[in-house]
Amino acid sequence: MSLESPAKKDIYGQYHLKKVINASGRMTILGVSTPRPEVVETVSQGLNEYFEIKDLIDKTGQYIARLLNVENALVVSCASAGIAQAVAGLIVKDDRDLLFNLHSSTKNVPREIIVAKGHNVNFGAPIGTMVALGGGVVVEAGYANECYADHIASLINVNTAAILYVKSHHCVQKSMLSVAQAAAVAQKYQIPLIVDAAAEEDLVTYYQQGADIVIYSGAKAIEGPTSGLAIGRHQAIEWLKRQSEGIGRPMKVGKEGILGLTRAIELYINDPKHETGQQMVSKMQPFIEKLNALNGISAKVVWDSAGRDIARAEIAFDAKVIGKTAIEMVDLMKQGDIAVYFRQYKANEGKVDADVRSVTSAQLDTIYHKIKNIIQGVE
Incomplete structure (x- = not known):
């Protein structure tokens, strides 16, 4: 009896793993990065x-x-x-x-x-x-x-x-x-x-x-x-x-x-193929514009606090309007079939950062819809 090569299998299904959108950056808890x-x-x-x-x-x-x-x-x-x-x-x-x-x-x-x-x-x-x-x-x-x-x-x-x-x-x-x-x-x-x-x-x-x-x-x-x-x-x-x-x-x-x-x-x-900060801004601009159209959400471009050429989307949650704190939103975004991880260091201030270096435009759209569904109470 031959077994199918594990490399050809759906590893998420085989090991019952949750899919992740990594908007937190190159973090060890998510496997850091994807090599060329x-x-x-x-x-x-x-x-x-x-x-x-x-x-x-x-x-x-x-x-x-x-x-x-x-x-x-x-x-x-x-x-x-x-x-x-x-x-x-x-x-x-x-x-x-x-x-x-x-x-x-x-x-x-x-x-x-x-x-x-x-x-x-x-x-x-x-x-x-x-x-x-x-x-x-x-x-x-x-x-x-x-x-x-x-x-x-x-x-x-x-x-x-x-x-x-x-x-x-x-x-x-x-x-x-x-x-x-x-x-x-x-x-x-x-x-x-x-x-x-x-x-x-x-x-x-x-x-x-x-x-x-x-x-x-x-x-x-x-x-x-x-x-x-x-x-x-x-x-x-x-x-x-x-x-x-x-x-x-x-x-x-x-x-x-x-x-x-x-x-x-x-x-x-x-053979550097590094995404520049300005390219990150261009990629996340439509995402930011859509977030700003949601009641109780505001988003803007922020730059890396350690001085690196990294731009991120800072997303602020108005708890009085959406009925949920940023800390609660961080937890809710990790639930469901696809877990979304933000940089949550500023969650106690009511905001998180989305690092887009490892995120595609399609995934940014998924993040937007997940935020929208959560604050609008859509299952």
Whole structure:
């Protein structure tokens, strides 16, 4: 009895999965992004071949480093794993005993990781947990609404292992020092700087500004398979790489992920097909106009708070008119045969954002009709 190939089956039907329209952006909870066919083909080729993995890691890292004109590069399993391994690498360095006994060792080595208080966020998991996994101890600099170079400099001491800068929309944006300013402090005191740039689109800026290790998600802007990218100074990346024998072992990335991300980076640089912010505006303008025609709904274009070239539709719900709060609308939009996910960070303010990067015009129409049906009480 032959079984039909799972690849040819309707996976939604086979596993009883709900279909999703992803208007929240490149989010881990929804599978992040959909790689280009060339990347999928490379992943398939990688799955069906054997390699000396250390050689594969080294050679692809060298290739990526040449593409980006950086000293060194390494594919990791994801950005959060990259943070943990970067912290561990800068604490352990070449100490083999510490490599094997990172969390049990009583050796007196620098373990403090300075993080701006406004950067000590939960991105789906706490930044502090990633630091702790790497054997580090978070030391918060400044205040929730303010952190300058002097705040970080004042905390540097013999126990400081690194400075961690989190470049993310999750972080406080106002009254925070820039990456370049953090790099200047790091260089003055000869302390390594790690930049978590998971969702950022520019793969070289923070390295050029002086960061020792910069970490990206491979599946977000780059649109690779589930993976991460660490680039930086040669020695710092080599120390990170050594963690494959330590905490990095349960975080290992497969051959298909290494090759898939390498191909995705190559395409990202040499054959960019990125949708610009203005193109996003054009795509969602009819959607916004239709929403504004609904009683109790108002919509407008807003731009990414972290400074990326990303335009979104901000949708405000007047609870007094439609009888439902934005928080209730977020929940109702996830129900039914097709779940619609918005960026819901501002739901407590009565509004949500629709990120259209992974949404087609037809799906925008589906979103509009679902909103209309909910507020008009149509089943």
